[in-house]
Structure formats: structure tokens, C-alpha cells
Amino acid sequence: MQHGRYLGAQRRTLSGQAVTRTNAPVTVPSHRQTVAKAAAVEPETIPHSELLDNLFQDMCKHYDIDTLVTIGDSGTGGIGLFAKQDFTKGQTIIKVPRSICIVIDNDTGALTIPQGDWPRLSGGIMQEGEPLPWDILQGLALMDATAGDGDPFWELYAEHLLPPPEEVTLPMAWGPELLQQLQHEAIEQGAQAQQERLRTLLPPEYMNPIEPGLPSYLQWGFACVRSRALQLGQQAFGMVPFADIANHSADPNADTRAAPAAPTAAGSESAADAPQQQQQAAGGFVELLAVKDIPAGTEVTISYSGLQGYTNQRFMVQYGFAPAQGNPADRLELTVPDSLQGASFRLSYLEDALGAKLLMDAAQGKNPYLIAALKSLPVTADDVGPAQEAAAAAGAAAGTGRGLGPSTQQEKDLADALKQQVEAQLAQGSGSSLQEDEQLLQQLEEQQQQQGEVDVRLVAAVRYRVERKRLLQACQVLLNIFLRE
Numbered sequence: 001m002q003h004g005r006y007l008g009a010q011r012r013t014l015s016g017q018a019v020t021r022t023n024a025p026v027t028v029p030s031h032r033q034t035v036a037k038a039a040a041v042e043p044e045t046i047p048h049s050e051l052l053d054n055l056f057q058d059m060c061k062h063y064d065i066d067t068l069v070t071i072g073d074s075g076t077g078g079i080g081l082f083a084k085q086d087f088t089k090g091q092t093i094i095k096v097p098r099s100i101c102i103v104i105d106n107d108t109g110a111l112t113i114p115q116g117d118w119p120r121l122s123g124g125i126m127q128e129g130e131p132l133p134w135d136i137l138q139g140l141a142l143m144d145a146t147a148g149d150g151d152p153f154w155e156l157y158a159e160h161l162l163p164p165p166e167e168v169t170l171p172m173a174w175g176p177e178l179l180q181q182l183q184h185e186a187i188e189q190g191a192q193a194q195q196e197r198l199r200t201l202l203p204p205e206y207m208n209p210i211e212p213g214l215p216s217y218l219q220w221g222f223a224c225v226r227s228r229a230l231q232l233g234q235q236a237f238g239m240v241p242f243a244d245i246a247n248h249s250a251d252p253n254a255d256t257r258a259a260p261a262a263p264t265a266a267g268s269e270s271a272a273d274a275p276q277q278q279q280q281a282a283g284g285f286v287e288l289l290a291v292k293d294i295p296a297g298t299e300v301t302i303s304y305s306g307l308q309g310y311t312n313q314r315f316m317v318q319y320g321f322a323p324a325q326g327n328p329a330d331r332l333e334l335t336v337p338d339s340l341q342g343a344s345f346r347l348s349y350l351e352d353a354l355g356a357k358l359l360m361d362a363a364q365g366k367n368p369y370l371i372a373a374l375k376s377l378p379v380t381a382d383d384v385g386p387a388q389e390a391a392a393a394a395g396a397a398a399g400t401g402r403g404l405g406p407s408t409q410q411e412k413d414l415a416d417a418l419k420q421q422v423e424a425q426l427a428q429g430s431g432s433s434l435q436e437d438e439q440l441l442q443q444l445e446e447q448q449q450q451q452g453e454v455d456v457r458l459v460a461a462v463r464y465r466v467e468r469k470r471l472l473q474a475c476q477v478l479l480n481i482f483l484r485e
């Protein structure tokens with residue numbers, strides 16, 4: 001996959017204006033030159049991920065960070081971290097000094113950030129009115145970083161190891177055309193509301209697109225924060241370089257841990273204090289730890305959602321992707337009409353119609369669409385008497401099913417009402433069929449694999465709507481069971 005970062009990275013200027021570099025001498029070796037040289041000499045022959053990995057290794061070395069991982073193309077979304085060696089459960093994979101992170105603790109109001117000017121961040125902190133939330137402040141810090149107004153490390157990191165604006169897949173960084181590709185009005189409206197909020201909270205020029213078809217630098221920075229920041233304490237959130245390259249898995253092999261910051265002589269300053277005083281060295285580390293044995297070569301993943309999981313809508317809005325091939329924690333938003341409040345479908349009836357094995361498979365996670373559909377509907381486990389059970393078993397043995405007789409009128413009415421909602425959701429957007437979308441997704445993915453020019457944002461949108469339609473169709477199948485005569 002061809003990333004804009006590194007090879008394609010062209011220096012852009014904020015809002016089309018020249019960037020004034022205000023910060024002190026660069027302390028990080030100038031990798032950009034090395035990279036630019038390498039890219040200029042043999043741009044086609046040096047694999048992009050190798051170039052990125054070289055930079056990653058150099059940057060880590062500069063901060064005495066042991067690199068037991070490499071960067072590579074993850075196959076799921078952009079780049080990821082890969083184990084260079086075997087890890088055993090509990091072992092540290094990477095340990096990032098907190099002093100190079102950008103951390104805001106909402107409880108104490110403390111901000112820790114490497115030395116630098118950070119003018120937009122300072123402006124945001126000092127701004128009158130409601131204090132800006134931590135994620136917007138950190139978004140401003142990334143704007144500073146990419147403009148060369150933060151610190152040299154973050155400038156380099158933002159330019160090469162954060163996704164370039166054309167690869168930001170969070171809907172709030174998209175224009176109307178891309179938003180429509182999701183075919184989901186709730187996300188479209190939410191993204192536009194978020195854009196409006198940013199426009200009202202900050203100087204309007206911060207929302208000027210970098211180029212037509214691209215987000216503004218504010219949207220880019222904010223999206224990076226929303227999708228990459230780690231929770232480092234009850235109310236502390238941080239941009240943690242290197243560790244933030246770990247991708248999500250529902251069955252992760254690693255987790256992050258924040259080692260508490262040792263108290264410094266100066267102590268933490270409040271984010272409301274003068275900007276220069278906010279910059280101070282923070283002790284402690286953020287670690288990526290193996291939560292199971294990890295063989296060398298394996299991708300190191302963490303869970304973004306915890307055990308309970310997130311819906312696809314939340315994954316898309318916050319992280320810009322929907323897990324491929326189903327998500328048992330996904331849910332549809334369906335409303336039981338007032339006239340049917342309290343009504344539900346009998347699980348035993350579905351079990352009879354579908355067969356116990358299918359339901360058992362779903363419960364064991366083998367059929368994520370079915371489990372998500374079952375959980376999206378008001379289904380209740382009911383007691384089935386021995387006579388009904390015997391009739392159901394006989395029906396199943398004879399291949400006729402329906403041992404429990406017809407569905408009740410209430411079940412039919414409920415199924416009818418919910419089916420209309422499912423159909424309305426399926427008809428959102430251009431109304432392309434699931435089959436058409438699957439074909440389009442396959443084409444786009446093939447193009448991607450062949451290193452073709454593909455808009456990764458479009459791929460993310462089509463993948464999202466494919467996953468959503470699969471779930472909607474699974475719900476339709478279940479509802480039809482109650483509607484058949």
C-alpha cells in the first residue's frame with residue numbers, strides 16, 4: 001500500500017500560509033534528509049514500510065528506546081507493529097518515556113509536553129470561555145507539530161508516522177461526498193455536527209481544507225488524537241508515540257500500561273497557567289506489554305474497545321474503520337413502537353426455526369452477524385415446557401421445524417414494525433445492494449494490493465456499509481421467521 005507519509009510527504013503549510021518556524025535548534029537527527037535522499041534515488045525500489053521502519057528505529061534509538069518491534073504494513077489498516085523476537089506473556093514490548101508524550105490530565109489540569117512554543121495549543125488553553133476539552137487541545141498541539149511550531153521530535157513524527165490527511169478515515173475529517181459513501185445518515189449528521197462544533201470553538205481559518213478534498217489541519221490533528229490517544233489514568237489521556245502504531249484486535253496479544261510519573265521538583269503545572277510554565281519533564285513511561293506469548297513476526301495488537309466491544313458505528317466514528325468479517329458487539333438502532341412496548345420475540349421460537357446448532361455457533365462467536373442481529377432485536381429467553389420441546393425436536397428431526405407452532409400476533413406486529421425500520425436503513429444513501437457493495441469492495445481491495453492509487457477513505461466507507469448491510473440483512477432473516485405464515 002502506498003502511504004502518503006514518507007514518500008509522498010510534501011510539506012504543506014497551515015491554511016495555505018507560510019509556516020514560521022519558531023522553535024529552538026533541532027535536537028533530533030535530520031531523518032527527513034536521509035529519507036528524502038533515499039526516496040529520490042530509488043523511490044520505486046525501496047519498500048515504503050522499510051523506509052518507515054528505518055525512521056522508526058532511528059527515532060527510537062535517539063531516545064534510548066529498545067526496539068524489539070518493527071513497522072510493517074498491517075493488512076488491516078495502514079501500518080502496524082510487528083514482533084522482532086518472541087515475547088513471553090508479561091514481557092515489555094516497547095517502553096516510551098512519558099517526557100516525549102503529549103499528556104493532559106483532566107483531573108489535575110496538568111499538561112505535559114516536550115519543550116517548544118506550541119502557539120496554537122497555548123492559544124487554545126488561554127482562550128476565553130469554556131475550557132477546550134483535552135482532545136481538541138491535543139489536536140491543536142498536532143497542528144503546531146506539523147507546522148514546525150511544536151518540538152522537532154513531534155514535527156518529524158507528525159510528518160512521517162502519523163497518517164497523512166488524505167488517509168484519515170474518520171468521518172469527521174471528510175467532506176460531504178465521502179460521508180455519503182457511508183450510507184448511514186446518523187454518522188453523516190454526527191460528523192457534520194462535529195465539524196460545526198470545531199468551527200465555532202476555534203478560529204474559523206483552522207477549518208480551511210489543506211487542499212480541496214482534504215480535511216483542514218485541525219480536523220487532521222483532532223482525528224489523529226481521537227483515534228490514537230491512550231488513556232493513561234482515570235482522566236489522563238496522551239499521544240504516545242510508537243505505542244500508538246499498535247492496531248486493534250478483538251483478540252489482542254498486548255496491552256498498554258502507564259507507569260506513574262515520579263514527582264518532579266517542579267511538580268505538574270496547571271494547564272491554565274502560562275504556556276511556558278506548562279512544559280516540564282515528566283517522569284515515568286508508557287509501556288506496551290505482551291498479554292500472551294507472541295511469536296516473532298506476529299503483529300502486536302491491542303484492544304481499543306475492551307472486553308465488551310464497540311459497535312461498528314462507534315469504531316467508524318472514533319477510529320475510522322469497521323472490523324472486517326463481522327463484529328459480535330455490533331448493534332442496530334431499532335425502536336420498539338409505543339404500542340408494542342414490552343413485546344419481545346421468543347428465543348425458543350428462533351431456536352426451533354434456525355436449529356440449536358446455528359444459535360450455539362453464534363453464541364461461540366462463529367457467526368458474528370447472527371449474534372449481533374439477535375442482540376439488536378428484543379429477544380427473550382423463554383421457558384419451553386417438555387411437550388413443546390418434544391414437538392420441536394420431532395419437527396427438527398423431520399426437517400419441518402415449527403414445533404412451537406405459529407408466531408404470536410404480537411410477534412408478527414413487532415416483526416413487521418422492525419422490518420420496516422431495517423428496510424428504511426437499508427435504503428439510506430444511494431441504496432446500492434449488498435452484492436454491489438461487496439463487488440466494489442473486492443475491486444478496491446485488489447487495487448490496493450496491486451499498489452494502485454486507491455482512496456483509503458473510500459475503502460473504509462465501503463467496508464463500513466458492507467458490514468452494516470450484512471447485519472441489516474441478518475436482522476431481516478430473523479424478522480421474516482416471525483412473519484411467515
Ligand SMILES: C[S@@+](CC[C@H](N)C(=O)[O-])C[C@H]1O[C@@H](n2cnc3c(N)ncnc32)[C@H](O)[C@@H]1O
Pocket residue numbers: 074076077078079080161162163169227228244245246247248249318319320321322323324
Ligand atoms: C492507533 S492507530 C494504529 C496505527 C495505524 N494503523 C497507522 O497506520 O498509523 C489507529 C488507526 O489504525 C487503523 N486500524 C487499527 N486497527 C485496525 C483494524 N483492526 N482494522 C482496520 N483498521 C485498523 C485505523 O485507521 C485507526 O484509526
